[in-house]
Amino acid sequence: MSSYLENLQQKQRKMADLWQAFGAPEAEVYASQPQGYRYRAEFRIWHQDNQAHYAMYRPGTKIPQPIVQFAPACDRIRQAMPLLMQEINRNELLKQRLYTVEFLATLSNELLVTLIYHRPIEQDWDEAARPLQRLLDAQILGRSRKRKRVLGRDYLEECLTTATGNWKYRQYEGSFSQPNAAMACHMIDWVVAQAGKNKTDLLELYCGNGNFTLPLSRCFGKVLATELSKVSIRALEWAIENNGCTNLTCARLSAEELVQAMDGVRPFRRLQEIDLSSYQFSHLLVDPPRAGLDPATRAFAARFEQIIYISCSPESLHRDLQQLTQTHEIVATALFDQFPMTDHIENGALLRKSQTVGEKGGC
Numbered sequence: 001m002s003s004y005l006e007n008l009q010q011k012q013r014k015m016a017d018l019w020q021a022f023g024a025p026e027a028e029v030y031a032s033q034p035q036g037y038r039y040r041a042e043f044r045i046w047h048q049d050n051q052a053h054y055a056m057y058r059p060g061t062k063i064p065q066p067i068v069q070f071a072p073a074c075d076r077i078r079q080a081m082p083l084l085m086q087e088i089n090r091n092e093l094l095k096q097r098l099y100t101v102e103f104l105a106t107l108s109n110e111l112l113v114t115l116i117y118h119r120p121i122e123q124d125w126d127e128a129a130r131p132l133q134r135l136l137d138a139q140i141l142g143r144s145r146k147r148k149r150v151l152g153r154d155y156l157e158e159c160l161t162t163a164t165g166n167w168k169y170r171q172y173e174g175s176f177s178q179p180n181a182a183m184a185c186h187m188i189d190w191v192v193a194q195a196g197k198n199k200t201d202l203l204e205l206y207c208g209n210g211n212f213t214l215p216l217s218r219c220f221g222k223v224l225a226t227e228l229s230k231v232s233i234r235a236l237e238w239a240i241e242n243n244g245c246t247n248l249t250c251a252r253l254s255a256e257e258l259v260q261a262m263d264g265v266r267p268f269r270r271l272q273e274i275d276l277s278s279y280q281f282s283h284l285l286v287d288p289p290r291a292g293l294d295p296a297t298r299a300f301a302a303r304f305e306q307i308i309y310i311s312c313s314p315e316s317l318h319r320d321l322q323q324l325t326q327t328h329e330i331v332a333t334a335l336f337d338q339f340p341m342t343d344h345i346e347n348g349a350l351l352r353k354s355q356t357v358g359e360k361g362g363c
Contacts (some may be wrong), residue, residue: 001208003195003341004034004341006342007152007340007341007342008029008031008337009078011335011337011345012027012029012097012136012335013065013320014314014345015027015139015314015335015345015347017167017329018314018317018318020332020335022319022321022325022330023049023329023330024330024349025330025331025332025333025348026090026323027333027335028190028332028333028334028335029056029185029334029335029336030186030190030334030335030336030337031336031337031338031340032070032180032182032183032339033182034074034339034340034341035071035072036071036073036075036078037072037074037179037180037181037182037183037316037340038070038072038074038077038179038180039074039076039077039104039105039107039177039179039180039181040099040102040103040104040105040177041070041072041073041077041099041102041103041104041179042101042102042103042177043054043055043056043067043101044057044064044068044099044100044194045086045098045099045100045101046064046066047095048066050096051089051197052085052088052089052098053066053067053085053209054066054068054070054081054085054101055301056070057289058095061144065345067079068082069072069081069082070343071281072105072340073182076105076109076111077103077105077111077214079133080103080111080113081093081140081321082086083136084101084113084132084135087124087131087135087318088115088353089131092347093124093125094115094125094128094132096116096117096130097117097118097119098115098116098268099112099116099117099118099211100114100115100116101114101115101116102116102173102174103302104113104123104155104156104171104173104179105156106156106158106171107158107159107160107181107182107289108157108158108234109135110138110139110156110157110158111136111139111154111156112139112140112141112154112156112173113132113136113138113140113141114141114142114143114173114174115129115137115141115142115143116142116143116144116313117142117144118144118145118328119144120144120145120147121143121144121147122147123134125142125149125295125355126149126151127143128150128218129149131258132151132223133152134150138150138152138277139151139153139155139173140152140153141173143152148160152189153155154173155170155171155172155173155235156170156171157169157170157171158170158171158177160181160184160185160188161185162188162189162192162215163189163192163193164188164189164192164215164218165215167188167208167214167215168239168242169209169214169235170209170238170239170241171209172209172231172232172234172235174231175206175209175229175231175232175235175266176229176232177208177209178211178213178338179339180338180339182237183336183337183338183346184211186336187211187212187310187336187346187348188211188212188335190306190336191212191215191216191285191310191340191348192215192216192218192219192330192346194308194332194348194350195216195219195220195283195285195308196219197219198219198220198221198283200220200221200280200281200282200283201220201221201222201223201224201279201280201281201282201283202219202220202222202223202224202281202282202283202284202285203218203223203224203225203226203257203258203279203281203283203284203285203304204216204223204224204225204226204284204285204286204287205226205255205284205285205286205287205288205297206223206226206227206255206287206289207225207226207227207236207250207287208227208229208232208236208284208287208289209235209236209239210235210236210239210240210250211287212285212287212310213250213285214239214240214243214245214256215223216249216285217245217248220247220281220283221247221250222249222250222278222279222313223247224250224251224274224276224281225247225248225249225250225251225294226251226252226253226254226255226257226258227250227252227253227255227355228252228254229252229280230245230252233250233251233252236250237250238318241243248311248320251271252270252276253270253271255286255288255293255294255297256294256296256297257282259296259300261276262276262300266335275296276355282304282305282306283303283304283306283307283308284300284301284306284307284308285307285308285310286307286308286310287310288311288316289312290312290316291313291315291316292311292313292316292317292319292320295322297314297322298323298324299323302323302326302327302328303323303352305352306350306351306353307324307328307351308348308349308350308351309324309348309349310346310347310348310349311346311347311349311350312338312344312346312350314345314347317347317349321349324351327353327354328347328351328352328353328354329351329352329354330350330351331345331351331352332348332349332350333349334347334348334349335347335348336348
């Protein structure tokens with residue numbers, strides 16, 4: 001435990017320097033359990049002496065390190081790992097040119113396993129893999145170039161319990177979902193607390209499968225959420241219906257495209273049934289990839305009264321804040337230890353338009 005606390009304190013010190021540079025308040029810190037926290041895991045397969053092994057690469061090298069167990073994985077994944085590998089090594093059809101195994105689990109104890117190959121897989125693979133369904137009580141998928149074999153379902157259904165209630169999500173194989181499920185609940189609660197209750201509307205960019213979108217629908221008059229991934233939008237459409245979020249609309253657009261649509265630069269058929277002029281946006285939520293926000297989106301964000309920024313990269317966050325703090329001040333911060341015992345840092349920031357910035361008529 002002491003080594004975990006040391007790792008967390010190192011992250012706190014790094015972020016304290018960043019927040020101090022912008023005159024931001026001290027961050028709320030959300031610690032994670034040091035082990036058993038990952039509900040997604042991916043392993044390369046190392047073949048040696050006619051046996052397959054899980055492998056991970058040593059940091060900074062391309063040297064594979066065979067492993068038997070993976071302590072950060074949740075119990076469901078850890079229990080499945082040796083059973084799966086034992087069966088793979090018993091069956092040449094399952095083992096031949098297998099190069100990656102992906103695990104996806106849920107708090108409700110569901111499991112989906114994807115086997116990825118460097119060779120075509122056909123119906124004979126289905127027959128070889130079917131016993132894995134019974135052994136692991138899991139959904140099993142096989143992938144090779146331009147082929148996808150599904151034994152069962154290609155998704156899981158998750159339920160996250162938060163301060164605002166229980167939220168149902170659909171997580172498709174191969175699409176993004178929060179790896180640390182318990183931390184995802186803390187992140188939702190923090191974001192909802194920062195949003196508060198509003199009669200105005202929220203615009204969310206990079207919404208994924210609706211991790212924040214669904215709970216935030218209770219904080220605003222209306223919510224418009226955008227995401228480029230077709231699979232994530234399909235998952236969110238299912239979640240909107242199954243969570244009864246009648247004030248929530250989603251559209252498959254990138255952040256850049258949404259900015260173009262809002263500014264009337266070009267029309268989008270994907271927005272034909274959405275009247276952008278009917279929204280009174282006061283808040284913007286962004287949860288971008290590691291690269292952060294592009295210049296056009298940073299300039300666009302300056303129009304909003306409040307910005308909630310979730311970041312997975314201190315470096316891109318620092319760059320983006322250099323521009324955003326020209327119009328906004330940081331009024332709340334958070335550190336979410338999504339990946340304990342690593343260098344990875346997940347952060348949250350609430351920015352409010354500065355008093356010295358003149359009104360520009362909203363968005």
